[in-house]
Amino acid sequence: MLELTDVDKSYTVGGQRVCALNSVSLRLETGTFASIVGPSGAGKSTLLHILGALDTPDTGRVEFDGRDIGGLDDNSLSEFRRHTVGFVFQFFNLLPAMSAWENVALPSLLDGGTLRKAKRRALELLSLVELSDRAEHRPAELSGGQMQRVAVARALMLDAPIILADEPTGNLDSKSGAQLMDLLAEIAHDSGRRRAVITVTHNLEAAETTDRIVTLSDGGILSDTAGAAG
Numbered sequence: 001m002l003e004l005t006d007v008d009k010s011y012t013v014g015g016q017r018v019c020a021l022n023s024v025s026l027r028l029e030t031g032t033f034a035s036i037v038g039p040s041g042a043g044k045s046t047l048l049h050i051l052g053a054l055d056t057p058d059t060g061r062v063e064f065d066g067r068d069i070g071g072l073d074d075n076s077l078s079e080f081r082r083h084t085v086g087f088v089f090q091f092f093n094l095l096p097a098m099s100a101w102e103n104v105a106l107p108s109l110l111d112g113g114t115l116r117k118a119k120r121r122a123l124e125l126l127s128l129v130e131l132s133d134r135a136e137h138r139p140a141e142l143s144g145g146q147m148q149r150v151a152v153a154r155a156l157m158l159d160a161p162i163i164l165a166d167e168p169t170g171n172l173d174s175k176s177g178a179q180l181m182d183l184l185a186e187i188a189h190d191s192g193r194r195r196a197v198i199t200v201t202h203n204l205e206a207a208e209t210t211d212r213i214v215t216l217s218d219g220g221i222l223s224d225t226a227g228a229a230g
Contacts, residue, residue: 007060033188038216086155125153145176
């Protein structure tokens with residue numbers, strides 16, 4: 001379980017203090033596919049960054065399974081991000097000179113894994129996202145939907161229990177976007193390895209397909225409702 005309690009976060013922009021999050025409290029459990037929605041400037045990206053330990057709150061607590069993430073030193077935070085959180089980005093962030101399987105295997109290799117084991121796991125994950133036949137293709141040879149599925153496979157490489165997706169359908173057509181949301185739902189609801197999958201999106205139609213919709217406004221939670229799958 002990932003839990004935020006009374007989290008505040010502000011930034012200084014142009015000499016003025018801007019409140020990004022204001023007393024946000026939120027619980028997210030494994031097995032849940034949640035979406036975070038709201039207008040630009042509502043605090044969505046800030047919330048995602050704090051959930052993923054990419055940023056720290058000014059006040060309040062962030063806990064994972066009862067462990068206070070805010071109390072970790074830099075090395076422990078890096079370890080937490082590497083093994084507990086998988087990230088999926090709007091622009092894929094794939095390395096163009098690497099094949100699909102190499103991009104997927106990269107987190108394991110950077111973590112000290114052997115090439116043989118990393119490749120085997122990468123090929124298993126590409127099969128999971130239905131891209132076995134594209135394992136040797138480089139990003140330029142893949143469609144947007146295929147690149148995003150490679151990115152999802154990469155996020156799963158170290159078996160993270162939390163998957164954070166920042167506008168994952170933002171660069172996809174409607175069909176590819178719907179397929180990706182279906183894939184993320186399957187990952188969250190996999191009874192063999194339940195994960196918390198949280199996506200930030202401007203696409204309200206996509207958000208409606210999730211279990212839970214958290215709506216932000218002016219840095220606070222405006223509503224927290226069930227989606228069509230909830």
